[in-house]
Amino acid sequence: MIFAGIGSRKGVSEQQVLSAISAALAEYRLDLSSLGGLATASLKRDETAIHSAARQLGLPLIIVDDTDLARAGTETPSRSELSLTLTGVASVSEAAALAAAGEGARLLGPRLLLDSVTCALAISGEVE
Structure with a gap:
């Protein structure tokens, strides 16, 4: 299962969020059906x-x-x-993706920044 972690400016x-997700998926030659959900930090819960x-994509949003x-x-x-000052973590998108993907998760690569939105993809540690 792959999760897209999202960070953004207020x-x-x-x-902008959809474009960042699309760009991250394209970077790894994945399509939307690969995603199990979106994730973000509690600081972004009202964004x-x-x-x-998430609603547009028909995916759950996990607030980490x-x-x-x-x-x-x-x-x-x-x-x-x-991000470090506001949340205590150096990358909201990467940390949110990893947390949502669960134990043993790994990032597919570093976050992608597009138009004030960051998106990172993490795959769960479960072997298919």
Whole structure:
């Protein structure tokens, strides 16, 4: 199962979020059917565009609690000083994707930044 972790500046649009997800999927030659859901940090729980994007895609949105985000945040290769200051993790999108994908999850690669939205893809540790 693959999860898309989403981070963003406040006030981005649904289309910006959808475009970042599409770009991340294209980067790894995946299609939308590969995604099991979207994930973001509790700090972003009220970000309308992220909720709207999840509804548009017909996917669940997982709001990762701060403890799980911090735990997963130790595994992120990217670093944003703003993210670190606001959330305590260096990459919200990477940490959220890892936390949502569960134990043994791994990132497919570093987050992708597109138009004020970051998207990272993580695959669960379960072997198919």
